[in-house]
Amino acid sequence: MALLTEEQVMVRDAARAWTQEQSPVTAFRKMRDSGQPLGYEPAAYAEMCEMGWAGVVIPEAYGGSDLGYLTLGLILEEAGRTLAASPLLSSALACASAIVRGGTEAQKQAHLPAIASGELVAALAVDEGPRHAPERIALKAAKSGDGYVLNGDKTFVLEAMAAGLLVVAARTSGNVGDAKGVTLFLVAADAAGVDRRPLQLADSRGAADIGFKDVKVGAEAVLGAEGEGAALLEATLDRARAGLCAEMLGMSLAAFELTLDYLRTRVQFGQVIGGFQALQHRAAKMYGDLELARSCAEAALSACDRDADDVAELVSVAKVKVGETLFNISNELIQMHGGIGMTDAHDAGLYLKRARSVEAAFGNRAYHRDRFARLNGF
Amino acid sequence: MTTDTTEAALEAFRAEARAWLEANFPASLRDKPGLAMAIMEGPEPEGDVALWKQRMADKGWGAATWPTQYGGGGLNGLQARVLQQEMGRINAFNPMLAGMGISMVGPTILEYGTEAQKDKHIPAIVRGEVRWCLGYSEPNAGSDLAALQTKAEDAGNHWRINGSKIWTSGAHHSDWCGLLVRTDPAARKHDGITFLLVDMHQPGIDPRPIKLIAGASVFCEVFFTDAVAEKDAVLGEVNDGWTVGKRLLQHERASQTGGGRVAAEPPPLQNIAKKYAGVDEAGRLADVDLRSRVASHLIDARAHGLTLARVAAESRGASGASNAASILKNSATQVAQVRAELLIEIAGNRGVGWEGEGFTEAEVENVRSWLSGKAMSIYGGSFEVQNNIISKRILGLPDMTKSS
Numbered sequence: 001m002a003l004l005t006e007e008q009v010m011v012r013d014a015a016r017a018w019t020q021e022q023s024p025v026t027a028f029r030k031m032r033d034s035g036q037p038l039g040y041e042p043a044a045y046a047e048m049c050e051m052g053w054a055g056v057v058i059p060e061a062y063g064g065s066d067l068g069y070l071t072l073g074l075i076l077e078e079a080g081r082t083l084a085a086s087p088l089l090s091s092a093l094a095c096a097s098a099i100v101r102g103g104t105e106a107q108k109q110a111h112l113p114a115i116a117s118g119e120l121v122a123a124l125a126v127d128e129g130p131r132h133a134p135e136r137i138a139l140k141a142a143k144s145g146d147g148y149v150l151n152g153d154k155t156f157v158l159e160a161m162a163a164g165l166l167v168v169a170a171r172t173s174g175n176v177g178d179a180k181g182v183t184l185f186l187v188a189a190d191a192a193g194v195d196r197r198p199l200q201l202a203d204s205r206g207a208a209d210i211g212f213k214d215v216k217v218g219a220e221a222v223l224g225a226e227g228e229g230a231a232l233l234e235a236t237l238d239r240a241r242a243g244l245c246a247e248m249l250g251m252s253l254a255a256f257e258l259t260l261d262y263l264r265t266r267v268q269f270g271q272v273i274g275g276f277q278a279l280q281h282r283a284a285k286m287y288g289d290l291e292l293a294r295s296c297a298e299a300a301l302s303a304c305d306r307d308a309d310d311v312a313e314l315v316s317v318a319k320v321k322v323g324e325t326l327f328n329i330s331n332e333l334i335q336m337h338g339g340i341g342m343t344d345a346h347d348a349g350l351y352l353k354r355a356r357s358v359e360a361a362f363g364n365r366a367y368h369r370d371r372f373a374r375l376n377g378f
Numbered sequence: 379m380t381t382d383t384t385e386a387a388l389e390a391f392r393a394e395a396r397a398w399l400e401a402n403f404p405a406s407l408r409d410k411p412g413l414a415m416a417i418m419e420g421p422e423p424e425g426d427v428a429l430w431k432q433r434m435a436d437k438g439w440g441a442a443t444w445p446t447q448y449g450g451g452g453l454n455g456l457q458a459r460v461l462q463q464e465m466g467r468i469n470a471f472n473p474m475l476a477g478m479g480i481s482m483v484g485p486t487i488l489e490y491g492t493e494a495q496k497d498k499h500i501p502a503i504v505r506g507e508v509r510w511c512l513g514y515s516e517p518n519a520g521s522d523l524a525a526l527q528t529k530a531e532d533a534g535n536h537w538r539i540n541g542s543k544i545w546t547s548g549a550h551h552s553d554w555c556g557l558l559v560r561t562d563p564a565a566r567k568h569d570g571i572t573f574l575l576v577d578m579h580q581p582g583i584d585p586r587p588i589k590l591i592a593g594a595s596v597f598c599e600v601f602f603t604d605a606v607a608e609k610d611a612v613l614g615e616v617n618d619g620w621t622v623g624k625r626l627l628q629h630e631r632a633s634q635t636g637g638g639r640v641a642a643e644p645p646p647l648q649n650i651a652k653k654y655a656g657v658d659e660a661g662r663l664a665d666v667d668l669r670s671r672v673a674s675h676l677i678d679a680r681a682h683g684l685t686l687a688r689v690a691a692e693s694r695g696a697s698g699a700s701n702a703a704s705i706l707k708n709s710a711t712q713v714a715q716v717r718a719e720l721l722i723e724i725a726g727n728r729g730v731g732w733e734g735e736g737f738t739e740a741e742v743e744n745v746r747s748w749l750s751g752k753a754m755s756i757y758g759g760s761f762e763v764q765n766n767i768i769s770k771r772i773l774g775l776p777d778m779t780k781s782s
Binding site: 002003260263264271272274275276277280281283284285287288291292293294295296298299316317320321366369370372373374376377378 | 657672678680687765773774
């Protein structure tokens with residue numbers, strides 16, 4: 001655990017207490033079984049916002065606390081432990097940071113206080129195909145009078161059905177693959193021509209495909225500079241990835257603790273199965289992976305707070321190491337539990353399904369290994 | 379010597395250390411990173427290396443944090459770190475690192491030794507005048523070290539030692555040995571062991587170098603035939619040698635986690651790979667399978683480095699060192715061994731050069747390091763023993779090996 005300030009310790013302890021008591025895994029299961037179409041309970045998110053969680057990376061002038069990414073990471077880690085579902089990552093982290101970094105004064109005034117209070121949920125629309133590829137934005141934004149007309153498709157937009165505002169990556173010039181020519185737009189989710197189609201995912205969380213047909217926006221919808229949005233998009237994605245790593249770390253820890261409890265108590269062949277060295281050494285590997293993963297996740301979040309030069313590299317390191325850890329632990333969670341882990345009544349499956357969903361989000365391990373190599377000149 | 383830890387005092391110390399090193403580290407030794415390793419394994423140094431050793435002996439900086447009353451540097455931890463950084467800056471090395479004196483035996487004598495033992499041994503270690511080896515493993519006591527059988531009997535005015543040790547690093551160059559012996563054969567295996575400080579220069583001790591797969595002979599088999607040790611050569615209490623010996627190994631593990639010294643920056647692996655395997659039109663490593671594995675390795679190395687930094691930061695914090703320290707040996711070993719394997723693989727057929735014409739110095743060195751590096755996951759508590767320790771001490775799973 002990184003060295004935390006007194007304030008950070010308080011935030012973490014409060015997050016732990018709330019998630020364990022008010023939003024345990026049973027709450028997630030209840031939400032899933034209720035068929036809640038948003039993939040989270042708005043009442044639960046309202047409570048989170050009440051505690052200030054949605055304003056952690058938003059400056060005080062716009063209704064936030066500006067405590068930073070490591071602090072929000074501590075909250076997301078606790079939320080990950082109990083699978084507490086909410087649009088914190090999409091709205092309060094990804095979209096909020098995009099507006100904080102790229103927004104005009106008017107845009108900040110219009111949206112940040114609403115995001116911090118939870119009154120507004122924002123969603124980040126980037127990918128256009130099954131695999132994460134922010135370098136290949138094709139959705140077209142054609143200049144029309146003072147404004148633009150958007151045409152194209154976005155897919156796997158997290159929390160899109162709950163969103164009132166979409167942050168959309170579009171192409172205003174150039175060809176697919178060009179860094180230049182990408183522009184971010186702030187688009188009202190209910191604007192004419194926006195067609196949201198919910199996706200039913202294995203992890204029961206909210207996501208949608210979005211079609212844009214002749215969607216008209218004004219010049220004031222441009223976030224950042226026209227044609228220069230690639231860097232803002234990348235910085236936004238890196239902050240979302242770092243936050244996601246914290247959530248994945250929390251999931252990994254909880255899945256490991258469940259497994260360890262089972263190893264300590266399940267008796268077969270006249271002894272607890274945790275006495276078998278074949279399982280002990282796999283448990284020791286999981287423990288080692290968790291320690292390495294924590295170092296990487298915390299380093300990535302701290303780099304976001306410092307706006308360091310190596311944010312991108314540290315984020316890719318973290319997404320790979322935390323991803324590897326969660327992948328392995330979520331599999332061992334099932335395997336070491338044996339048959340009981342295959343039942344829907346057990347929590348193991350909930351962690352496994354969510355694990356693969358977050359692995360794919362914002363670039364899987366293969367994507368980030370490739371990106372790490374590119375960043376290091378090979 | 380000041381031990382003030384304020385920022386200003388530390389920077390003043392940095393200036394002092396830099397000036398002293400500039401004046402005293404011989405220019406002829408700079409940019410020769412291989413020297414440090416040669417010192418550790420070779421015979422007594424000559425020329426400028428001997429001069430450097432003499433100067434460091436007088437300064438006490440080869441044992442920077444040890445008390446000045448025994449000739450040590452008397453520095454605090456922060457100053458020692460600054461000294462290390464300053465030495466790393468000009469590729470200066472610690473010339474006292476031959477043998478196990480500075481790294482392991484000295485700290486253990488400082489902790490458990492009598493005043494007489496400290497006076498007798500510590501100044502000689504600080505000045506690099508004696509070389510120490512460690513008699514731990516035996517042919518039938520490797521990972522199960524507590525099964526050791528070499529015995530020491532009370533022969534009235536001395537201890538009489540019989541048995542044999544194996545994997546004793548540098549025994550043939552050593553003056554003294556930290557020896558684990560069985561003094562009570564009737565006791566439980568961990569309880570009848572004693573730690574003795576034994577003079578190697580005697581007829582009853584016969585060290586024989588073992589040639590290893592990497593071609594060199596840094597390890598010995600050592601035979602003890604009615605060898606003797608003084609009655610007051612016991613470190614700690616009689617029959618409590620397991621405690622002392624385990625403590626010493628913690629110093630060993632600390633020196634193997636990659637955090638102990640500031641190493642010269644190795645050449646970036648990706649550049650070596652690009653040279654041998656070529657690049658595509660976008661400048662990417664052309665062998666895509668190799669590219670992915672080089673990336674994975676470099677990410678693992680970064681994760682290990684970040685964990686070292688986190689453990690160091692946490693140990694300075696209020697709650698003290700974290701359990702994360704327990705994974706560092708296995709993690710460091712894995713990173714080093716994977717790098718060594720990649721270096722061999724990258725060079726293709728040239729990755730198995732042994733000696734002679736036709737291979738670069740680096741290629742041959744990579745082969746030797748790859749082979750000798752296989753020992754990293756065996757010594758100092760093997761990979762599996764480390765996992766046993768994590769499983770038992772940290773995860774609280776039952777101990778099936780009955781070790782302690």
